[in-house]
Amino acid sequence: MVKIRRRERDTIIQSLRAGVVPQRGLQHIQVGRVNEIKALINNIDSVIDGGAFFKLIIGEYGSGKTFFIQLIKTVALEKGLVTIHADLSPERRLQASGGQARNLYSELMKNLSTRTKPDGNGLSSIVERFITVSRQESDSKGKAVEEVLTEKLNCLCEYVGGYDFANVIAAYWNGYNTGNDNLKQDAVRWLRAEYSTKTEAKKNLDVRNIIDDNSFYDHLKLMSLFVKLAGYDGLLVCLDEMVNLYKLSNTQARSANYEQILRILNDCLQGGAENIGFLLGGTPEFLFDPRKGLYSYEALQSRLAENSFAKAQGVIDYNAPALHMTNLSQEDLYILLGKLRDIFNSGIDSSIVIPDEALEAFMSHCFNKIGDSYFKTPRNTIKAFLDLMDVLEQNKQLSWSDMLEQISITRDCPVDSFSENDTVETVMQNAMLGDEQTEGWANFKL
Numbered sequence: 001m002v003k004i005r006r007r008e009r010d011t012i013i014q015s016l017r018a019g020v021v022p023q024r025g026l027q028h029i030q031v032g033r034v035n036e037i038k039a040l041i042n043n044i045d046s047v048i049d050g051g052a053f054f055k056l057i058i059g060e061y062g063s064g065k066t067f068f069i070q071l072i073k074t075v076a077l078e079k080g081l082v083t084i085h086a087d088l089s090p091e092r093r094l095q096a097s098g099g100q101a102r103n104l105y106s107e108l109m110k111n112l113s114t115r116t117k118p119d120g121n122g123l124s125s126i127v128e129r130f131i132t133v134s135r136q137e138s139d140s141k142g143k144a145v146e147e148v149l150t151e152k153l154n155c156l157c158e159y160v161g162g163y164d165f166a167n168v169i170a171a172y173w174n175g176y177n178t179g180n181d182n183l184k185q186d187a188v189r190w191l192r193a194e195y196s197t198k199t200e201a202k203k204n205l206d207v208r209n210i211i212d213d214n215s216f217y218d219h220l221k222l223m224s225l226f227v228k229l230a231g232y233d234g235l236l237v238c239l240d241e242m243v244n245l246y247k248l249s250n251t252q253a254r255s256a257n258y259e260q261i262l263r264i265l266n267d268c269l270q271g272g273a274e275n276i277g278f279l280l281g282g283t284p285e286f287l288f289d290p291r292k293g294l295y296s297y298e299a300l301q302s303r304l305a306e307n308s309f310a311k312a313q314g315v316i317d318y319n320a321p322a323l324h325m326t327n328l329s330q331e332d333l334y335i336l337l338g339k340l341r342d343i344f345n346s347g348i349d350s351s352i353v354i355p356d357e358a359l360e361a362f363m364s365h366c367f368n369k370i371g372d373s374y375f376k377t378p379r380n381t382i383k384a385f386l387d388l389m390d391v392l393e394q395n396k397q398l399s400w401s402d403m404l405e406q407i408s409i410t411r412d413c414p415v416d417s418f419s420e421n422d423t424v425e426t427v428m429q430n431a432m433l434g435d436e437q438t439e440g441w442a443n444f445k446l
Ligand SMILES: Nc1ncnc2c1ncn2[C@@H]1O[C@H](COP(=O)(O)OP(=O)(O)OP(=O)(O)O)[C@@H](O)[C@H]1O
Pocket: 016, 019, 020, 021, 022, 029, 030, 031, 032, 033, 059, 060, 061, 062, 063, 064, 065, 066, 067, 068, 336, 377, 378, 379, 382
């Protein structure tokens, strides 16, 4: 039986039932993807050694991209990196002129996590740690704290935007030293890109610039340098839902974003970036579509093309910048269901009896309803299984075999994947593929 804390157990179950990837406890449910994980651990080690990496995580809808990114984030935190993550959206882009890149930066900073603050909001604690490290150094070397701070911050000044960044950290120190909490808050606000006008920043912090759409990437690089100064091993930047760039209807806006991706990719591959790694999650059309995907941009296509040698040999090049998520297998799902059963039972007084034979019966029931998508894109299978466990827990007189046939399951597919010309019938057919069951859990629970 797995040993797992109650809070972790509840988070896992609640998130999976809601169809989202849990923020914590992923190690308890992880299955498959051994080679992909190994490759990313190597990448993280290279960041710790002062290098950089850029990895696209490409997979079909529901195939496990977010899960994988979240898992690697956990590994990175354990290894002493700072992580930031955000989903792209129409309001959050890599390149923009209407504040959308600044929005993305703010979101990333809001979600900044460290090993001791894995749920985000870690920005101030990094600045505090930078001050602590500097104070320790000042004690051990017999120098004034200001002198140590200035020495450290000076190295940022040679980078674009570094001078203002250093001044803002210095302002935080002043606030810290004089007990001026407002000044500290203003500094953090600036670092979170929450100033929208230079005038206000000048007034509060006496700096000339703010983090805006144009300085998005320069500031990510500065942040990676700063976390090193604060004693961390590097920065992992996780960007999910990249398909939102593909969906931009304005060609110019899309190209500008792809240019930004090219800039980041080049920087990582050519040694222009240090102690930073990028993980970008997106669907195949975001990469491959020759008209609107990354492949529409010649320079990106040549850099992101699959390793033809590996392809010819039928093997996967895990070191390529685009990592294609293979689907989970039936065996993976079987193991996963077993893990979910144990996790579910770990938090309740009397265990729900679901023998291995029931797992097999459940899987073949799902197969009959929705074909092999039940293990390839398992979100709904996982939900249905946990719903089943939940009903069994609340109705001790029921047994799994009584209920199996009543389990309703639909194929996991994106709502907006249907074309405008689809009739209601085809949409319903697609969503309910193979599922003649009309009574859902709602009826069933009565
Ligand atoms: N390796 C894995 N081990 C255990 N569970 C997994 C694994 N990969 C994915 N899952 C589960 O499969 C479901 C779908 O995964 P996820 O949300 O990561 O897919 P996605 O590719 O990000 O989907 P979308 O295209 O909607 O963003 C989730 O419930 C997740 O917990």
